[in-house]
Amino acid sequence: xxxxxxxxxxxxxxxxxxxxxxxxxxxxxxxxxxxxxxxxxxxxxxxxxxxxxxxxxxxxxxxxxxxxxxxxxxxxxxxxxxxxxxxxxxxxxxxxxxxxxxxxxxxxxxxxxxxxxxxxxxxxxxxxxxxxxxxxxxxxxxxxxxxxxxxxxxxxxxxxxxxxxxxxxxxxxxxxxxxxxxxxxxxxxxxxxxxxxxxxxxxxxxxxxxxxxxxxxxxxxxxxxxxxxxxxxxxxxxxxxxxxxxxxxxxxxxxxxxxxxxxxxxxxxxxx
Numbered sequence: 001x002x003x004x005x006x007x008x009x010x011x012x013x014x015x016x017x018x019x020x021x022x023x024x025x026x027x028x029x030x031x032x033x034x035x036x037x038x039x040x041x042x043x044x045x046x047x048x049x050x051x052x053x054x055x056x057x058x059x060x061x062x063x064x065x066x067x068x069x070x071x072x073x074x075x076x077x078x079x080x081x082x083x084x085x086x087x088x089x090x091x092x093x094x095x096x097x098x099x100x101x102x103x104x105x106x107x108x109x110x111x112x113x114x115x116x117x118x119x120x121x122x123x124x125x126x127x128x129x130x131x132x133x134x135x136x137x138x139x140x141x142x143x144x145x146x147x148x149x150x151x152x153x154x155x156x157x158x159x160x161x162x163x164x165x166x167x168x169x170x171x172x173x174x175x176x177x178x179x180x181x182x183x184x185x186x187x188x189x190x191x192x193x194x195x196x197x198x199x200x201x202x203x204x205x206x207x208x209x210x211x212x213x214x215x216x217x218x219x220x221x222x223x224x225x226x227x228x229x230x231x232x233x234x235x236x237x238x239x240x241x242x243x244x245x246x247x248x249x250x251x252x253x254x255x256x257x258x259x260x261x262x263x264x265x266x267x268x269x270x271x272x
Contacts, residue, residue, distance in 0.1 A: 001091065002038040004050070007031045008098070009057050013064040015075050018103060022068050029098040029110070030060050030079075035118070036089045051089050059086060072097050072113045080117040081149065084182060092118025121153075122179040122188060123218040123250060125233070125242050127161075128211055133173035134158060136199050136212045141177060143195045149182035150191075156245035176217070176245040185219050189229050192216070217242065221256040232256060237265045 009032075014025040034051050041050035063082060069075050080095045093116070100110040128136040137158060145152045155177045163172060181188060192214040199212035217233045224231045232255055236242045243266040246253075251263040258265065 001035040004034045004036065004038070004053055005032070006034075006053055006057055006060075009060055011061050011064040013068075015064075015067075015069050015072060016103070017070045021103065026099070026101045028064060028072075028075075029100065030064065031096045031098075032056065032060070032083070033094040034083075034087070034090045035092045037091075049089075051087050056083065056087065059083065072099055072111075076113045076115050077117075080115060081182060084117065084119065085149065092116065117182070119180050119182060120220050122181050122183075122185075122216060122220075123246065123253065124177050124179055124192075125174070125213075125215040125217050125236070125246070126177065127172045127174040127213045127241070129163065129170040129172045130211045137173060137175055139199060140195055140212060140214060143198065144177075144179060144191075147191060151180040152177055153180055154178040154249040156248040159241065159245055161241040172241065174241040174245060176242065176249060178249055185216060185222065185224065185229055185231060188216060188219075217246065218253065218256065221254075223256050238269065240266070240269055243269060 008029040011028050011030060012025055013028055014022045015028070016022060016026065034053075034056070036051055038050055041047070060079065060083070063079055064075070067075075067078070069078070076095055076097050079097075080093060083093060083095075084090055094114065095117070096112055096114040098110045098112040102108065102111040104111075126137055126140050141152055141155055144150050156175045158173050158175045161172045161174050163170060179188075183191060196212050196214055215233055216229070216231055217236045219231050222231050233242075236246075237255060237258060237260075243262060247262050247266045252261050254261050255265060260268075
């Protein structure tokens with residue numbers, strides 16, 4: 001991916017763990033490498049097709065001056081997030097914040113924190129078998145769209161499906177969506193649980209009827225397994241109510257473990 005760099009932008013701000021740092025302030029040096037596709041801008045000579053590094057520099061200066069944090073780790077995390085939201089063409093960034101006047105009582109050139117952050121694609125499944133099912137699914141889409149750091153890119157048709165797993169008795173309404181997000185998988189899972197709770201979801205019976213069920217099916221090409229979250233979803237390739245809607249919006253997305261596209265998995269399931 002192409003890069004645009006701003007190196008060692010000098011800003012005087014009031015970040016630090018000591019009270020005097022928050023009052024007197026000190027010098028910081030900020031460097032950012034922004035990743036994007038510059039092809040269209042280069043071919044058309046059109047600034048609106050690129051990231052205006054002057055605007056980025058002034059944005060950084062304003063953010064650094066108007067906020068006060070104890071840790072430069074916090075400065076870096078929050079600034080990276082704000083930059084990615086403010087400049088949509090930026091797919092990811094590397095950000096370094098240097099503190100040359102760090103008050104540690106020893107000679108040093110500087111202390112710095114360097115992080116990499118960016119947008120991710122999450123593939124979500126959703127379903128409802130109680131109450132106004134369409135309203136619950138619509139509400140989930142709207143809640144994610146209104147969540148800062150999330151952008152709903154595609155939503156599949158809502159499909160009526162038979163209950164799955166033996167415990168549920170009511171017909172389900174199922175769908176899938178593609179989400180562009182700054183959240184980590186665990187942060188996204190927490191947000192999905194919040195949305196389920198807002199829909200009065202009760203976890204009484206495993207695979208039982210529920211007002212709203214939201215699952216992370218895939219997240220980029222990540223493979224992870226923890227006590228609270230497994231990605232890709234362990235049974236997504238066995239569920240037609242997942243593969244049918246997902247094939248509408250991401251037919252050629254590959255399952256990162258099985259190395260088959262959603263369309264291939266759907267075809268294999270149909271032929272079983």
